[in-house]
Amino acid sequence: MFPRPIEKSSPAWAATYQALVPMALVLWLLPLIAVAVFSIKPDVDFTTGNYWGWPSAFKGFENYGKVFFASDMPRYLLNSVLITVPTVIGAVALSCMTGFALGVYKFRGNLLLFFMFVAGNFVPFQILMVPVRDLTLDMGLYNTKLGLVLFHVAFQTGFCTLFMRNFIRALPFELIEAARVEGVAEWRIFWFVVLPLMKPAIAALSVLIFTFIWNDYFWAVVLTQGAESQPVTAGITSFNAQYRAAYHLMSAGSIVAALPPVAMFFLMQRHFIAGLTLGAVK
Amino acid sequence: MVDTTTPLNDGAPGWIRRNRQTLAPALFLLPGVLFFAFYVIFPIVQSFNLSFYRWDGLGEPVYVGAENYIELMDDRAFEVSMWNNLKWLLMYLLAIPAGLAIALFLNQNVVGIRLYKSLFFFPFVISQVVVGLVFSWFYDPTFGLLNQILGFFGFGTVNVLGDPNLVTYGIIVAGLWPQTAYCMILYLTGLNAVDPEQVEAARLDGAKGMKMLWYVIIPQLRPATFIAFVVTIIGALRSFDLISIMTNGGPFGSSRVLSFYMFEKALSEYGFRMGYGAAIAVVLFLIMLSFIAYFLWSMYQEEKGGR
Numbered sequence: 325m326f327p328r329p330i331e332k333s334s335p336a337w338a339a340t341y342q343a344l345v346p347m348a349l350v351l352w353l354l355p356l357i358a359v360a361v362f363s364i365k366p367d368v369d370f371t372t373g374n375y376w377g378w379p380s381a382f383k384g385f386e387n388y389g390k391v392f393f394a395s396d397m398p399r400y401l402l403n404s405v406l407i408t409v410p411t412v413i414g415a416v417a418l419s420c421m422t423g424f425a426l427g428v429y430k431f432r433g434n435l436l437l438f439f440m441f442v443a444g445n446f447v448p449f450q451i452l453m454v455p456v457r458d459l460t461l462d463m464g465l466y467n468t469k470l471g472l473v474l475f476h477v478a479f480q481t482g483f484c485t486l487f488m489r490n491f492i493r494a495l496p497f498e499l500i501e502a503a504r505v506e507g508v509a510e511w512r513i514f515w516f517v518v519l520p521l522m523k524p525a526i527a528a529l530s531v532l533i534f535t536f537i538w539n540d541y542f543w544a545v546v547l548t549q550g551a552e553s554q555p556v557t558a559g560i561t562s563f564n565a566q567y568r569a570a571y572h573l574m575s576a577g578s579i580v581a582a583l584p585p586v587a588m589f590f591l592m593q594r595h596f597i598a599g600l601t602l603g604a605v606k
Numbered sequence: 607m608v609d610t611t612t613p614l615n616d617g618a619p620g621w622i623r624r625n626r627q628t629l630a631p632a633l634f635l636l637p638g639v640l641f642f643a644f645y646v647i648f649p650i651v652q653s654f655n656l657s658f659y660r661w662d663g664l665g666e667p668v669y670v671g672a673e674n675y676i677e678l679m680d681d682r683a684f685e686v687s688m689w690n691n692l693k694w695l696l697m698y699l700l701a702i703p704a705g706l707a708i709a710l711f712l713n714q715n716v717v718g719i720r721l722y723k724s725l726f727f728f729p730f731v732i733s734q735v736v737v738g739l740v741f742s743w744f745y746d747p748t749f750g751l752l753n754q755i756l757g758f759f760g761f762g763t764v765n766v767l768g769d770p771n772l773v774t775y776g777i778i779v780a781g782l783w784p785q786t787a788y789c790m791i792l793y794l795t796g797l798n799a800v801d802p803e804q805v806e807a808a809r810l811d812g813a814k815g816m817k818m819l820w821y822v823i824i825p826q827l828r829p830a831t832f833i834a835f836v837v838t839i840i841g842a843l844r845s846f847d848l849i850s851i852m853t854n855g856g857p858f859g860s861s862r863v864l865s866f867y868m869f870e871k872a873l874s875e876y877g878f879r880m881g882y883g884a885a886i887a888v889v890l891f892l893i894m895l896s897f898i899a900y901f902l903w904s905m906y907q908e909e910k911g912g913r
Contacts, residue, residue: 326797326805326823328814330714341714345722348711352726355744355783358751362743375749422638429631435909437635439902444646446840446898450868450887454656454880455649457873458663478645481638510630539733541847546873557735561851564739571743582736589731593724600788601795604830 362575363387370571387576395566396551397577400559404584407469407476407555408537412530414477415484419529420522422481423488424514428500438489445482449542452479457546469553472544476537484529487602491525492518528599531592535585556581650891657885663878674885683859684886687867690774691843691893694863697778698785698842702834705789706827710819712790713797723794730787738851741780742767767853770860777848777861785841789834796830797823832904839897843890864890 330338350357364384365374374380391397426438456475457466465471495518503513544558551559560581567573589596622629657674661667678684712723729737744751747765756764766776800823808822824831846865849855855862855870862870864886872883 325713325802326800326818327710327713330716338716342716345712345716345719349722349725353728354751355740356728356732358744359740373749376751376754418638418641421634425631425634429627431628431631434631435906437639439905440647441642442905443898443902444642446894446901447646447650448843448865448887448890448894449846450865450883451653451891452646452649453869453887454663454872454884455652456645459645459649475645478641481642482646485638510626514634535731539735541733541735541850542869545850546869557733560735560739574739575743578736578739582732585731585733586728589727590724597727597791597795601792601830601833604792604795604833605799 359575359578362571363579365572367570367572370569383572387572388580390573391576391580395563395577396559397556397563397580399551400554400556400563401580401584403469403553403559404538404555404557407472408534410473411476411480411537412533414473415480415533416526416529418477418481419484419488420519420526421514422485423492424518426485426489427492427495428497428518438485441482441485445479445486453546460547467548467550467553469548472547472553472555475543475547476540480533480536484533487529487599488522488525490602491522495521524595524598527592527595528602531588531596532599534588535596538585653884653887653891656881657888659881659884661878661880663872663880667881670881674882677882678885678889683862683867684864686859687862687864687886690861690863691890693774694778694781694842694845695839697775698781698838699835701782701785701789701838702831704782704786705791705834706793708786708790709793709797713794723791727787727791729784730791732784734781734784734847735851737780737784738848741776741783741848742852745776768857770857773853773857773861777845777852780852781841781845781848785838788837792830792834793827796827800826836901840894843894843897864893 330341361379364382364387365379366381366383366386369375369377369380422441426434460466460471460475463471465474499517499521500513503517508517538555539557540555541557544555548554548558551562554562560577563577564574567577656667658669658671659667660670660673708726712719712726743749745753745766747753747763747768752766753763756762764772766772804822804826805818808818813822844865845863846869849861849863849866850869853861855866868883868886868890871879871886
């Protein structure tokens, strides 16, 4: 293990380390802690200039209550859910199939097709922006959740295929060969042999894609406008315009907007990290 | 005795049975490939084509040849954006050593370390929009925490986001926050897989501290470093959200990068210049392509070694 385990060094240093870690953490999260403190302050604190002092009163319930009951925030949150969940399902379903095809079969152009998915996933969004916006307008899907979902599914399929294909490659190939020898149809091999083994990959990808799509801002701005279809990342700017200089409300709104992926991360931590670090270890 | 080398007849017609090995992958690939081609590959081609036109997004596009590209060469704002992109690229790479440092710091087995690790990773999970808001308040000249701290040590007020010379660095620091967290988690996973026997052997040979890190640990972290490098470069060139939220390109356009400038030209209230925007996007794409080619080449080298 590197660095040398702390238990093996002097007790004094071990104690210092134990104290150092929480201090470093507070420093690291300082900007965020500041916002959390802001979000429970009453608005008089901001007019009297008490930005960093102790909150003169606890107004957490009032502030968060306003976010939930006196603004468009619930609407935006619902939109985000309705955009994110179908995208996760669509992209994972498509990439299970593409990943299976590219990981299991040998055919000409396999690697080429695979690299096309990988390359597409790294492309800058701006090269797609004008044509995709135009396409969406032509299909009558501009400013609809469906328009966003369709694009997200297509784009995320690139990343998901990379992920799934490499995962399937690492499965024991003998299983598939054995099934073939038994004369099992290919789609049955996919459904009954490979898919059950892919559960960890599906879980990891789902949380990752959920986070990516929830946090997307660029496409939300390009393909939607207005409260009826905008997700929360884009909605927060109109929310802030509504409550300009009301820092306690803007802070509460930001925390609410950031919360779902955070909750997802803490609930599915193992899968999340397994997904992010795939390939970081040989 | 049943001959097990030929598939049993499962009722499929002869033609399907004979071509199963070609047909199956084609069918499995079809939906994904169609979607991807329609929304990703085809639009790239269209953008290249559009960059030779003048188009306001409504009327008929007018073919103007290389005019957009010629205009780019004299465009001051384009030049500023390019320089800022370079700053982003170089400074963003700091996330890699910073992530490694935090990972080394946290790679211990003390009580509660797992919770600490996840809390350190926290910034990556939050949307860049919120990170941008948080940092613009952090930098605020009247009440921001940064100036409170500077004031405590007797320094004057700095308006980071209002100063054309500082603004890009200020935004990059905000971007480094989640990016460092990402690199940290990659290295934590990498450190977990470091071969303990090699470390012990090196220890017996008297290696420790920086020497051990440089000659024994870092070479074993190569896969993690490669991924950290890939995601950091891509992240740096994709920077858009933070700029849009924190400064909207200002002050005086001094914090623009190509991705933001393209958006501004093509879709802002100052008029839709889709062709010109497409030309900027093509330049950005070509820069990215050189990196993509390198990544694919590395992946190809690895594939040749595998099955």
